[in-house]
Amino acid sequence: MEQPDTKKRGRAGFTLIEIMVTLMIVTTLIGIAVPNFLRAREISRSRACIKNLRTITVAKEQYAMDNHLSAGATMPALSALCGNGTTDYIRGVGPVCPANGTYTLGNLATDPTCSVGTNGANPTAPHVLP
Secondary structure, three states, X not given: OOOOOHHHHOOOOOOHHHHHHHHHHHHHHHXXXXXXXXXXXXXXXXXXXXXXXXXXXXXXXXXXXXXXXXXXXXXXXXXXXEOOOOOOOEOOOOOOOOOOOOEEOOEXXXXXXXXXXXXXXXXXXXXXXX
């Protein structure tokens, strides 16, 4: 009979130091990546909101041309511009801010605004028309 090799059986798992170093590397990488993902998400929300604001601006202009309104005329509610069966300036139920903001049309001479962009809560990705 052969004797079992004890040197090969002694190295069966990882040491505590190896596991701790691996966990430290993984947590450092996560700590670097997560803020970047959050910032990218906010920038994406801002760009989607700006796209919605541009859509609202075009709908306001079309509504004003169709109804022969002057530059300072007051606009109806946003729901009147949406495709609710009577108008189709904006198709569907209307634009929704991805950051749960609310849109304000204002009068014809001003740009529409989003409540997220006007309160200055997010200076890195504002929801304001350029």
